[in-house]
Amino acid sequence: MNSFQNAQRGALASIPMIIGGIPFGLLFGSLAAANDLSIWFAVAMSSIVFAGSAQFVALGLIAADAPLWVIILTTFVVNLRHILYAADLLRYVRHLPLKLRLLMGFGLIDETYAAVRPMYDMGSADKSNGHQVYIGSFLSFYLMWNITTIMGVLAGEFIPGLSEWGLEFAMVATFIGIVTPYLKSTPYWGAFAVAVVCSVVFRDMPNQMGLIVATLLAVATGYLLDTKASNKKAKEPARV
Amino acid sequence: MSNVELLLIVVGMFLVTYGIRVTLFVGANRAEMPEWLDKALKFVPVSVLTAIIAPMALTNDNGLAVSLLNPWFVGALAALITGLVFKRQLLTISIGVVVFFLMKMVTGN
Structure with missing residues (x-):
């Protein structure tokens, strides 16, 4: 398979999430317009910052006349989870030239991580072609995000009832489709259960801190159960 | 908000967002993961x-x-x-x- 076909596979794997992202892009553009922000600002946010949830939070803070440092600090907190993605992907990118890693860092969003990371586990991406799959995923999402931002601004005002269409459910279904193949052993089930309970319990924490806390607790749970299981295995007498 | 302020918001947000995403990738070839x-x-x-x-x-x-x-x-x-x-x-x-x-x-x- 050549690099274009690999990029195509990445884009294909991202389609459900691209559809799920459309209302958010439209909403971002229309909210920016509703707050009397220029089209240049909206486009600069989507094309340069490229950070979905942080962009929405920033709009709210701008509307509330928050100072610059608050906006930047909040952006930092909202995007913290991306450190986990980067750490998890290190093993698949460390052999790549710096230029590619710089580009991939720019495209490290929830959707691309969600679409591409499991492909390494399932064998449909590896060290030789994974970056091409990754770039195909993030470029197709980037294109959608910027086009819908512009459309949202041009539509001028809040698109009526857009948030009630439920297109975002595509993302929920996709993430479930990604998560379920992992649920084969106790440690993964443990991480899953803790993530469900904690994300719901902590959902009202500000700036998506609840998401980060729930994720860390779930990862710790999975790790501890895993360590316990392998210790147990080590203690069992070896069968020869 | 003035245009300068809006520009600073874009630049600042870009720096922290990209910084978070790319820092580990930049050192990836050297980093040893415990x-x-x-x-x-x-x-x-x-x-x-x-x-x-x-x-x-x-x-x-x-x-x-x-x-x-x-x-x-x-x-x-x-x-x-x-x-x-x-x-x-x-x-x-x-x-x-x-x-x-x-x-x-x-x-x-």
Whole structure:
């Protein structure tokens, strides 16, 4: 398979999430317009910052006349989870030239991580072609995000009832489709259960801190159960 | 807000966002990952993706919404069961989305 076909596979794997992202892009553009922000600002946010949830939070803070440092600090907190993605992907990118890693860092969003990371586990991406799959995923999402931002601004005002269409459910279904193949052993089930309970319990924490806390607790749970299981295995007498 | 302020917001947000995403990648060729961390990180996909969607599926503006009348919950449940039984991603997504929109039509929510 050549690099274009690999990029195509990445884009294909991202389609459900691209559809799920459309209302958010439209909403971002229309909210920016509703707050009397220029089209240049909206486009600069989507094309340069490229950070979905942080962009929405920033709009709210701008509307509330928050100072610059608050906006930047909040952006930092909202995007913290991306450190986990980067750490998890290190093993698949460390052999790549710096230029590619710089580009991939720019495209490290929830959707691309969600679409591409499991492909390494399932064998449909590896060290030789994974970056091409990754770039195909993030470029197709980037294109959608910027086009819908512009459309949202041009539509001028809040698109009526857009948030009630439920297109975002595509993302929920996709993430479930990604998560379920992992649920084969106790440690993964443990991480899953803790993530469900904690994300719901902590959902009202500000700036998506609840998401980060729930994720860390779930990862710790999975790790501890895993360590316990392998210790147990080590203690069992070896069968020869 | 002035244009200068808006420009500073874009630049500042870009710097922290890109900084978070790229820092580890830049040092990737040198970084040595301790073994325990490597083992822990394999739980990141399940943990973070679940934590993102669970509140969408299980709550609404009024709090917990674990109800057969909540299309988000029923659609997610249908997708979960399909995924666990068949382990086919496209089927999981399709069934989840179809059930969700059917439920939306039926319940009018």
